[in-house]
Amino acid sequence: MKNIICKSCGYENQEGTVLCQHCGNPIEKNQHIDGNQNSQLLNMRYEGSARRSKTYNKSIVDKLWNFFSSVRVGVWLIAITLIASAAGTIFPQEMYIPPNVIAAEHYRDQYGIIGQIYYQLGFHNLYSSWWYMILIALIGISIIIASIDRVVPLYKALKMQKPKKSESFLKRQRLFGSTEQLSDEGKQNMISNLKKNRYKVTEDNGHVLAEKGRFSRWGPYVNHIGLIVFLLGCLLRFVPFMYIDDFVWVREGETVVIPSTDSLYYVENKDFILETYGDTEEDERFKEALDKQSGMVAKNFQTNAVIYENTAKSVVGEEPNLEMIKEDSIKVNHPIKFDGYALYQSSYQQDEFKSMSFKLHKTDDEQEESLGSFTIDLANPKDEYNLENGSRVVIDQYFPDYYLDEGEPRSETKYPRNPAFVFLVYPPGQEEPEISFAAIGRNVDASGENQFKLGLQGFDVRDVTGLSLRRDYTLPIISLGGIIFMIGVIQGMYWQHRRIWIHPKDQGIWISAHTNKNWFGIKKDIEKIIIDTNVNVVDQEEQQQKEQKEQKEQKEK
Amino acid sequence: MNKIEEAKITKSKKKRRRLLFRSIILVILLAAVVFALVSNLNKDDPEIGVGDQAPNFKLKQLNGTSDSLSLDELKGKGVMLNFWATYCKPCEQEMPYMESLYPKYKDNIEIVAVSLDTTELVIDRFVDKYQLTFPILHDNKGQVLDLYNIVPLPTTLFIDEDGVIVDIVSGGLTLDRIESYLKKIQPD
Numbered sequence: 001m002k003n004i005i006c007k008s009c010g011y012e013n014q015e016g017t018v019l020c021q022h023c024g025n026p027i028e029k030n031q032h033i034d035g036n037q038n039s040q041l042l043n044m045r046y047e048g049s050a051r052r053s054k055t056y057n058k059s060i061v062d063k064l065w066n067f068f069s070s071v072r073v074g075v076w077l078i079a080i081t082l083i084a085s086a087a088g089t090i091f092p093q094e095m096y097i098p099p100n101v102i103a104a105e106h107y108r109d110q111y112g113i114i115g116q117i118y119y120q121l122g123f124h125n126l127y128s129s130w131w132y133m134i135l136i137a138l139i140g141i142s143i144i145i146a147s148i149d150r151v152v153p154l155y156k157a158l159k160m161q162k163p164k165k166s167e168s169f170l171k172r173q174r175l176f177g178s179t180e181q182l183s184d185e186g187k188q189n190m191i192s193n194l195k196k197n198r199y200k201v202t203e204d205n206g207h208v209l210a211e212k213g214r215f216s217r218w219g220p221y222v223n224h225i226g227l228i229v230f231l232l233g234c235l236l237r238f239v240p241f242m243y244i245d246d247f248v249w250v251r252e253g254e255t256v257v258i259p260s261t262d263s264l265y266y267v268e269n270k271d272f273i274l275e276t277y278g279d280t281e282e283d284e285r286f287k288e289a290l291d292k293q294s295g296m297v298a299k300n301f302q303t304n305a306v307i308y309e310n311t312a313k314s315v316v317g318e319e320p321n322l323e324m325i326k327e328d329s330i331k332v333n334h335p336i337k338f339d340g341y342a343l344y345q346s347s348y349q350q351d352e353f354k355s356m357s358f359k360l361h362k363t364d365d366e367q368e369e370s371l372g373s374f375t376i377d378l379a380n381p382k383d384e385y386n387l388e389n390g391s392r393v394v395i396d397q398y399f400p401d402y403y404l405d406e407g408e409p410r411s412e413t414k415y416p417r418n419p420a421f422v423f424l425v426y427p428p429g430q431e432e433p434e435i436s437f438a439a440i441g442r443n444v445d446a447s448g449e450n451q452f453k454l455g456l457q458g459f460d461v462r463d464v465t466g467l468s469l470r471r472d473y474t475l476p477i478i479s480l481g482g483i484i485f486m487i488g489v490i491q492g493m494y495w496q497h498r499r500i501w502i503h504p505k506d507q508g509i510w511i512s513a514h515t516n517k518n519w520f521g522i523k524k525d526i527e528k529i530i531i532d533t534n535v536n537v538v539d540q541e542e543q544q545q546k547e548q549k550e551q552k553e554q555k556e557k
Numbered sequence: 558m559n560k561i562e563e564a565k566i567t568k569s570k571k572k573r574r575r576l577l578f579r580s581i582i583l584v585i586l587l588a589a590v591v592f593a594l595v596s597n598l599n600k601d602d603p604e605i606g607v608g609d610q611a612p613n614f615k616l617k618q619l620n621g622t623s624d625s626l627s628l629d630e631l632k633g634k635g636v637m638l639n640f641w642a643t644y645c646k647p648c649e650q651e652m653p654y655m656e657s658l659y660p661k662y663k664d665n666i667e668i669v670a671v672s673l674d675t676t677e678l679v680i681d682r683f684v685d686k687y688q689l690t691f692p693i694l695h696d697n698k699g700q701v702l703d704l705y706n707i708v709p710l711p712t713t714l715f716i717d718e719d720g721v722i723v724d725i726v727s728g729g730l731t732l733d734r735i736e737s738y739l740k741k742i743q744p745d
Contacts, residue, residue: 065579130594137590144586235589238596259703315627316704317614317696381678398678401644411644414675 004030008166019048021157024169041540042172044514047157051149068138068145077142081135088126091118140231147224154217163202163209165501165512173501173512174519175526177537180508186533187509190502193529199500208502217516219492226485233477244341244471251352251379252462255308255322258469261341263316266308272348272463275300301345303330303465307338330467340471347466353378353416357457358438360387360425363450373457378416390428393454397422402439409437425452498522500529511535605705607725611638611716614701616694619677620684626669626692628720635666635742636716637735640707642673643683647729648711652687654732658739659691665743671696673710718744 003012004027011022018030019042026036026048034043042048051069067073097106107119122129170176191208194201199210237243246260250269258265276296277283283290290297305328312321328336335342359373372387376395384394401412402420409420420439427434437444438454445453496518503510511530515522519539526537605612615627628636639655641648652670659668668691672680675697684693696702705714708727715724715738723742730738 059576061576061579061583064583128597130597133593133597134590137586137593141586141590145582148582235593238593257698257700257703263700263704315613315615317616317627317694317701379675381676383678383681395678397682398676400675400679411679413644414642414673416675 006166008168009164014050016050017048018043018050019169020166021047021049021160022162023164023166024048025166026168026172040172040544041174042169044173044516046150046154049153049157051153065145065149068142069149070142071146074139074142074146077135077139081132081139084126084132084135087123088132091115091124093126094124097124136231140228143224143227147221151218151221158214158217161209161211162207163204163501164207165503167503167505167510170501170503170510170512173514174539174541175513175522175537176511176540177526177530177535178505178508178510179533179535180506182508182533182535187502189532190529193531194500197525197528199498199525206504208500210500210502211498213495213497216491216495217497219488219490219495221488222491223485223488226481226483226488228481229484230478230481233474233481236474236477237472242473244469246469247346248467248469249347249349249464250303250305250467251464252354254379255306257320258341258343260469263320264310265338265341266310266320266322267343267467268306268308269465270304270306272465273300273302273304274298274348274350274463275302301332301348303345303467304328305330305336305343305467307336307343330465335470340473342470344468344470345465346468349464349466351461352464353419354460354462356419356459358393358423358454359457360389360391360393360452360454363445363453368455371452376421378419391452392426394424394426394433395421396424396435423454425450425454427452496521498525500526509535511537513537605722607722609722611636611714611720611722612704614704616671616696616701619672619680619693619695620689621692623692626694628669628716631667631669632720633718633744635718635739635744636714637666637668637739637742638714638716639668639670639711640673640702640705640713641670641711643679644674645710649683651711651730651735652689654730654735655691656687656689657732658736662739662743663691666739667692669694671701673697673699673702713738715739715742717742 003014004017005012006020006022006025006027008020008025009023011020013021013027016030016033017027018034018036019026026042031037034045034048036043091107091111094103097103103124104119107115107124109115111118118124126132191201191203191210194208194210197212199212201208201210203209240260244260246258248256248259248267250256250267252269252272255266255268257263258267275298277286277299278290278297279299306324307326308320308322309325310320311323312318314320326336326338330336330343330345332345335344337343355375355377357373357375359368359370361368361371371389372391374385374387374393376382376385378400381395381398384392386392397409399409399411399420400414400416400418402418403410403412409422412418418440420437420442423436423438424433425436434450434452435446436450436452436454437446438456440456440459443453443455496515498513498515498521500511500513500522503512511526513522513526523537523539530537611628613627613629615625618624618626628638637655639648639651641652643649655668655670662668670689670691671694673696674680677695680693680695683689705712711727711729713726713730714722715726717723724738726734726738
């Protein structure tokens, strides 16, 4: 590897340099890198510095590094990821299909053969598939390495800028002008004009470099740092300490352990409230709108909750020692917060059976006069109930969620959604029980000879609230990434790096200018600077285009 | 001459530094990617798996003489830890198998069945129906279920005398399969 000596100023440049880092003179053999050989104007990207990725290519580490450093590779990765992301939206992702269906069948039945292929390729869980994550990771790596490889040479190049540039460099800038005669006074005037326009001016032996807005060049890299912080935040979601997302059902009056808190916290549901519009008098004003709606319009979902901390260092399953730490209402978007956790109102079930009351009466009594009654707490039924008239009722079987399975009574779940009982009724003084089956709206006398009947007297219901538990310490990191990203965008978009070079030539001067964007702006600046002089600055690119157009028109004629 | 040599040395130093820098960055990035992939892969897996120490718990015992039972009391014996519920059909099917094997192995292996039903009544009736003699525990708040990250019922864990989980089986078991698993956790 050899360094290149600039033919114009003798500076020793790194291999791969396009424009001499000292005077800007084009390095002859490297002009192909930025495509300068076919153009009258110089490509100014990265100041023509040597991007390391394009030069060394020795060990496996270097090869890997250069692969990720390539902008082309980065663009390809982004393109592939975009196509993949789009493919994931063709059919719904698995989390959006109904929860009670089998995914394999659902995709086949709903979307036919294409749906089946979609499912088998794993596209139903595309965004958490390993290959999609690898794509995102590769983009992240590409951003980091490409940034390192560009920001370092660019920083060095901008730091060691010299006011004196080679004539070839100056002549091949887009904005170029000259005058053969300029007084010292005229030149000083220009310099003070530059300063007035907030340019930072450095002089070296009559050569002038005026510069402003250099920091806008760092915009893209600040932007990349933001992206990396953002990706880091997303990565931290895999750490259980940083990100918790869980769910718990709580019945009214119940206190349950909050999952994912290591049995440290408990929540009690004191009351679940569902309010709808039209409940109160002040809702009269919505009457017209409500009449147009079919069904109810919910106004408020609320759980009055108490949070407890388990202060006993007990073994899981042992009775906890609960200490109240907070009592508040949980409403949609107004979670209850404690120790970094937040409990959100997220679901509910109404009217689950809580208790049932029965009364005993003679089967042949048409008045159904009560001989005694009892109430069964469905969450904690007793074995037997002693009635006022001396009868005894024993619960032989309890089916919280009754259904008939091939003639056999069973319970579908443990929740009292359709409670049913097999009772043994021992009338006073009788040893042999009468068997009867009782459920909501049903009362079966198995033998048909029962003298007593148990009638449903009433029941109590309660609501169940569904609460989402969240703890997300990654949000500040993700937000920080977003803010840094925005700062980078603003920095790069609203400011431009403008440079003007003044080069003494015989009795007059040459003037060249370059900006990374907004050529209109820098032209306005130059107009203000060369006012009262006979310097004429032209936009060489526009001129070229004009000439080409004229040539074309002439040919057509 | 001296100068050229000096330049060569600085250059090779630079090169070495660059290689080191690049290697470190690449290793860090690779580690991050591996971390993300492994975490994502393990997301749905139980936190407690084969080879892990079975975490201790203490639950109310509904049959037998004692009021409660903790897993630590059973150290030195193999433990078949069965999660079940009365409304679960395959659980019901394997209960008689467990009962029939219990007398043969009870000196070396404890069979512990943790019920997830809400009410004691339904468990009592079930125990009476099948005449179960091994300890039946009641996890009515689902805390142990949560601790062990059990999803389907029944799920059965086979734990050796040192408290290490040897096997985790989801779904119902046949008599032969239960016996073959029991033999694996039988202390010598």
